[in-house]
Amino acid sequence: MGHHPRRRSLPRGQLIPVTVIGGYLGAGKTTLLNHILASTSERIAVLVNDFGEINIDAALIESATSSTMTLTNGCICCSLVDGLSAAFDAMLELDPAPDRIVIEASGVADPAGVSAFAHGPGLQLDATVVVVDSETIQATIDDAYVGDTVSSQLAAADIIVANKADLADVQLWLTGRYPTTLITPATNAVVAPELLFGHAPTPRAAASHEAADIFESWQITRDRPLPRAVIERYLHSLPDRVVRAKGIVWSSDRPDRQLIVHRVGRRVTVRVGPPWPGEESTSLALIGLLSTP
Amino acid sequence: MTRVFTARRIITMNPALPSGEAVAIRDGRILAVGTLEEVQGWDPEAPVDETFADKVLTPGFIEAHSHVMAGGMWTMPYVGFFDRRDPKGKVWPGCQSLETVIERLIEAEAEMGDDLTDPLVAWGLDPIYFDDERLLAPHLDRVSESRPILIFHASGHLATVNSAMLARHEIDADATTPGVDKDGDGNPTGELQEPPAMRLARSGMAKLGSRLGTEEAMWNYAAESRNAGHTLVTDLGTSQLTEPDQLERWSRVVNDPEYPCRAVVAMSSAFGGPSDPAVWAEFSKELPDHETDKLRFGIVKLMLDGSIQGFTARVSAPHYYRPPEGHPGNGLWLIAPDQFASILETYHRAGLTVHVHCNGDEATEVFLDAMEEVLTAYPRPDHRHTVQHCQLAKPHQYRRMAAMGMCANIFANHIFYWGDQHRDLTMGPERAAGMDACATALRAGVPTSIHSDAPVTPMGHLHTAWCAVNRVTASGEVLGPDERISVEEALAAITIGAAFQLKLDHDIGSIEAGKLADFAVLEEDPLTVDPMTLKDIGVWGTILGGVPFPAAS
Numbered sequence: 001m002g003h004h005p006r007r008r009s010l011p012r013g014q015l016i017p018v019t020v021i022g023g024y025l026g027a028g029k030t031t032l033l034n035h036i037l038a039s040t041s042e043r044i045a046v047l048v049n050d051f052g053e054i055n056i057d058a059a060l061i062e063s064a065t066s067s068t069m070t071l072t073n074g075c076i077c078c079s080l081v082d083g084l085s086a087a088f089d090a091m092l093e094l095d096p097a098p099d100r101i102v103i104e105a106s107g108v109a110d111p112a113g114v115s116a117f118a119h120g121p122g123l124q125l126d127a128t129v130v131v132v133d134s135e136t137i138q139a140t141i142d143d144a145y146v147g148d149t150v151s152s153q154l155a156a157a158d159i160i161v162a163n164k165a166d167l168a169d170v171q172l173w174l175t176g177r178y179p180t181t182l183i184t185p186a187t188n189a190v191v192a193p194e195l196l197f198g199h200a201p202t203p204r205a206a207a208s209h210e211a212a213d214i215f216e217s218w219q220i221t222r223d224r225p226l227p228r229a230v231i232e233r234y235l236h237s238l239p240d241r242v243v244r245a246k247g248i249v250w251s252s253d254r255p256d257r258q259l260i261v262h263r264v265g266r267r268v269t270v271r272v273g274p275p276w277p278g279e280e281s282t283s284l285a286l287i288g289l290l291s292t293p
Numbered sequence: 294m295t296r297v298f299t300a301r302r303i304i305t306m307n308p309a310l311p312s313g314e315a316v317a318i319r320d321g322r323i324l325a326v327g328t329l330e331e332v333q334g335w336d337p338e339a340p341v342d343e344t345f346a347d348k349v350l351t352p353g354f355i356e357a358h359s360h361v362m363a364g365g366m367w368t369m370p371y372v373g374f375f376d377r378r379d380p381k382g383k384v385w386p387g388c389q390s391l392e393t394v395i396e397r398l399i400e401a402e403a404e405m406g407d408d409l410t411d412p413l414v415a416w417g418l419d420p421i422y423f424d425d426e427r428l429l430a431p432h433l434d435r436v437s438e439s440r441p442i443l444i445f446h447a448s449g450h451l452a453t454v455n456s457a458m459l460a461r462h463e464i465d466a467d468a469t470t471p472g473v474d475k476d477g478d479g480n481p482t483g484e485l486q487e488p489p490a491m492r493l494a495r496s497g498m499a500k501l502g503s504r505l506g507t508e509e510a511m512w513n514y515a516a517e518s519r520n521a522g523h524t525l526v527t528d529l530g531t532s533q534l535t536e537p538d539q540l541e542r543w544s545r546v547v548n549d550p551e552y553p554c555r556a557v558v559a560m561s562s563a564f565g566g567p568s569d570p571a572v573w574a575e576f577s578k579e580l581p582d583h584e585t586d587k588l589r590f591g592i593v594k595l596m597l598d599g600s601i602q603g604f605t606a607r608v609s610a611p612h613y614y615r616p617p618e619g620h621p622g623n624g625l626w627l628i629a630p631d632q633f634a635s636i637l638e639t640y641h642r643a644g645l646t647v648h649v650h651c652n653g654d655e656a657t658e659v660f661l662d663a664m665e666e667v668l669t670a671y672p673r674p675d676h677r678h679t680v681q682h683c684q685l686a687k688p689h690q691y692r693r694m695a696a697m698g699m700c701a702n703i704f705a706n707h708i709f710y711w712g713d714q715h716r717d718l719t720m721g722p723e724r725a726a727g728m729d730a731c732a733t734a735l736r737a738g739v740p741t742s743i744h745s746d747a748p749v750t751p752m753g754h755l756h757t758a759w760c761a762v763n764r765v766t767a768s769g770e771v772l773g774p775d776e777r778i779s780v781e782e783a784l785a786a787i788t789i790g791a792a793f794q795l796k797l798d799h800d801i802g803s804i805e806a807g808k809l810a811d812f813a814v815l816e817e818d819p820l821t822v823d824p825m826t827l828k829d830i831g832v833w834g835t836i837l838g839g840v841p842f843p844a845a846s
Contacts, residue, residue, distance in 0.1 A: 024629075025629050025631055025632060048568070050568060084488065085488050085489075085492045085498075086502075086565065087565075088492070106628075106629070107629045107631075107632065108625070108626035108627070108628065108629045110625065112471075113487075113489075116470060116471045116472065116487070116489035116490075117488075117489045117492065119468075119469045119470035119471070119489070120470060120489065120492055120493060121462075121493070121495070145607075145626075145630045145655065145659065146626065146629065146630060146631075148621055148622050148623050149625070149626055151621075152621050269469065271467065271469050272467035
C-alpha cells in the first residue's frame with residue numbers, strides 16, 4: 001500500500017525474532033530486560049507494556065543503538081483500537097529493522113496473548129520468558145485477585161526464570177507444577193544468553209559472562225531436501241537437555257520455501273517461511289546443557 | 294435578543310418546577326421557564342416561536358459514555374442484526390439471516406469503484422442471533438471472488454474474510470497464528486479470532502482503523518447523537534490527546550457553529566500515549582485553556598477489566614456460570630490491582646475526575662478499596678469519581694459508592710442486547726437478574742446515569758432509558774423486574790444525572806433559568822406514554838444553545 005522498499009539491516013524476507021517477557025509486578029522483568037540489553041550487541045527494539053516511569057537503563061538503550069516504545073494497558077476486551085497491534089506496526093516500520101524485538105508485558109498481561117502477535121508477517125516468536133520472584137511466588141499464586149493471572153502467565157512460559165534464587169529455592173516446586181517447562185534459577189535476573197536467545201554471547205558481553213561453559217552447541221547441515229514429518233519427529237525427540245534448537249530446513253514437501261523450525265524447551269514450532277534467497281540447504285543449530293544441573 | 298418557544302409540555306427535570314409550557318432564551322441561555330405569561334414578563338416584545346407547540350421539550354440528552362469511533366463506522370456498510378439509523382437518517386434494516394447479510398454486501402460491492410484492491414469492509418455482524426450458523430469465506434466468495442472482503446463482528450473480537458483476502462495476505466494452511474480458524478483439512482475457514490489473527494488481514498483492518506478517528510467520524514457521531522435527541526457527546530476516552538494537532542482539531546470541529554453537540558473529551562492512557570500517569574496529569578493542566586461552552590475536558594478514563602460477554606470481566610466468586618471450555622476461571626486485569634491505587638492517587642491529586650471501566654464486581658471492589666485508601670490520605674470534596682459500566686456491582690458496593698461521594702454510570706443497554714446470554718451463559722439467572730442494578734443504585738443514593746457505550750451498542754438515550762425502565766431482553770423476557778426504574782428516574786439519569794458526573798450540572802442537564810438552552814424535542818410525552826413504547830417516541834431533533842437542529846430524516 002504505497003510503501004517503498006527500504007534498506008534493512010536484516011536480509012529481505014528474514015523474520016525478526018520476538019522475545020516476550022512476562023511475570024507479575026516485582027518479579028524482575030525490567031531487570032531481565034536491562035540484562036538482555038547489556039549482554040548483546042544485537043540491535044533491539046523494546047516495547048514496554050506498563051504504567052508508570054519506564055526504568056530501562058538509558059545508557060544501555062543508547063549504546064545498544066536500540067529503540068524503546070511504551071504502551072500502557074492496550075485494551076483487550078471490547079475495543080476496536082488495538083494498541084498492541086499498532087505497536088507492532090510501528091516496530092515493523094523501524095528503519096533499519098531491529099535484530100530482535102523484546103516485549104516486556106505488563107504485570108497482569110497474559111504473555112500468550114502478546115506472543116500470539118509474533119506469528120504475524122515479518123515476525124518469529126523466539127521465546128516466552130516468564131520471571132517469578134522466588135521469595136513470593138508461592139503466596140502470589142494463591143492471591144484472591146491475581147493468583148489465576150499469575151498461574152496463566154506461568155502456563156504460557158517456554159522458559160521460567162526463578163529470579164531471586166539467592167533468597168529462596170522454588171525450583172522443585174515449579175518443576176512439580178510445570179514439568180515440561182524449561183526452568184532456570186537466577187539472581188538479579190542474570191540468565192545465560194544461550195538460553196534466552198539460543199546463541200552464544202555476543203562479543204560485547206562475553207567478557208562479563210562466566211556461565212557459558214555449562215552449554216555445548218551443535219551444528220547440523222544437509223544439502224538435500226528432507227520430508228517435513230521427519231524433521232518434526234526429530235525435533236520432538238530431542239532430549240530435554242537440548243534447551244534450544246533452531247534453523248532453516250529444505251523440505252521435500254515445500255522445496256520452494258524455507259521451512260523455519262524452532263524449539264524452546266519442549267515447544268516445537270515449524271513454519272513455512274519466505275522463498276530461498278540463494279542456495280537451498282538445511283542448517284540447524286542446537287544448544288544443550290553439558291550435564292543435568 | 295430574546296426568543297420564546299412554546300411547547301405542549303416542557304419537562305424541566307428541576308423538581309422545584311417540574312413542568313412548563315414556554316421557555317425564554319437569550320444569548321444561548323435560558324432566561325425563564327414557566328407559563329407563556331410568566332416568561333414574557335422578561336421581555337413582552339420577544340417573538341414567540343410556535344414551531345414546537347405540539348412537541349414536548351426535555352433537557353437535551355447527555356450520553357456520558359460512548360466513543361467517537363461510533364461515527365467512523367458509518368462510513369462503511371452495516372450488517373448487524375437490529376435495525377439501525379445512520380447519521381443521515383437512513384434506516385438500515387437489520388440483517389436477520391446470513392442470506393440478508395450476503396445480499397447487503399452484494400449491493401455494497403456493486404457501488405464500489407473498479408479498483409479491486411480496495412477492500413470491502415462491513416461492520417456490526419452478530420452471529421450470536423443466528424443459531425450458531427457461521428459466516429465463513431465461501432459465503433463471502435459469493436459477494437466477490439476478486440475483491441478482498443472483511444466483516445468486522447459486533448463483538449470486536451472476530452473478523453470474517455473471503456478467499457481473496459486470505460490469498461492477498463497469504464493466510465493459508467501454514468498459518469501458525471492462534472485464532473486462524475481452520476477446517477478439517479487444515480485450510481483457513483475465513484474466520485479470524487482475536488486481534489493477533491485479525492491483524493493478518495492487514496488491508497481490511499487498516500481500512501477499518503483509518504475510518505475511526507477522522508473529522509468525518511466526529512461529524513457523524515454528533516449527527517447520530519442529534520438524531521436521538523442528544524445535545525452532548527463524550528469521547529471516553531482518547532489516548533491521542535497529547536499528539537500534535539489533536540486539541541486543535543477537537544476545538545475546530547466542536548466549536549464550529551454547525552456542529553450539533555457539545556463534547557466532553559476524556560483523556561485515557563488505555564490505548565496508547567504516555568505511559569506515566571504523572572505525564573498525563575501534567576498535560577491536563579493545559580486543557581482548561583482549550584475549554585469553551587461547547588468543549589470540555591477534566592476527565593480521565595481508566596480500565597480495570599474486560600467484558601462479561603467475552604468472559605474477561607473480573608467477577609467475584611462463584612465466578613462465571615457456564616464459561617467456554619478451557620476458560621481460566623476468571624477474567625483479565627488490565628491494570629494490576631496492586632498498582633491501581635497509586636495511579637488513581639496521581640489523577641485524584643491533580644484534581645481530575647476519574648472514570649473507571651469496571652464490568653465485573655471484583656474490578657469494582659478494587660476501585661472502591663483504592664478509592665478509600667486515596668481519599669483517606671488525600672480528602673477532596675466533590676470529586677465525583679465514577680464507576681463506569683458497573684454491571685455486576687452489589688448492593689454493598691453501591692452503599693460504599695454513596696458513602697465516598699462516587700457516581701455510577703450503568704450499562705443499561707446490556708439487558709436488552711446480552712441479557713439472555715447473561716442469564717443462560719455468563720452469570721446464571723440470579724446474578725443476571727441483579728445486573729445493571731439501577732434501582733439498587735438509586736436506593737443507595739448513588740448519583741446515577743445510564744449509557745450505550747456506542748459503538749458497542751447503538752446510541753440513543755430513549756432506547757437506553759427504555760432498557761432501564763423495562764429490562765426486556767432481546768428474546769422478550771423481563772430480566773430482574775425489581776431493578777426496573779421509573780420513566781422519571783430514567784429521564785433524570787440521561788439528563789441531570791449524566792451532567793452531574795461530567796461536573797456540568799451547573800450548566801446543563803435541566804431546564805432552569807441561567808442554564809444553557811439545550812433541549813431534546815420529542816413528538817410524545819415520555820411521562821405519559823406506555824413505558825414499553827418509550828423507545829419508539831419520535832425525535833424531531835434538538836435545540837442547542839437556543840438554536841434548533843432538526844434530526845436527519
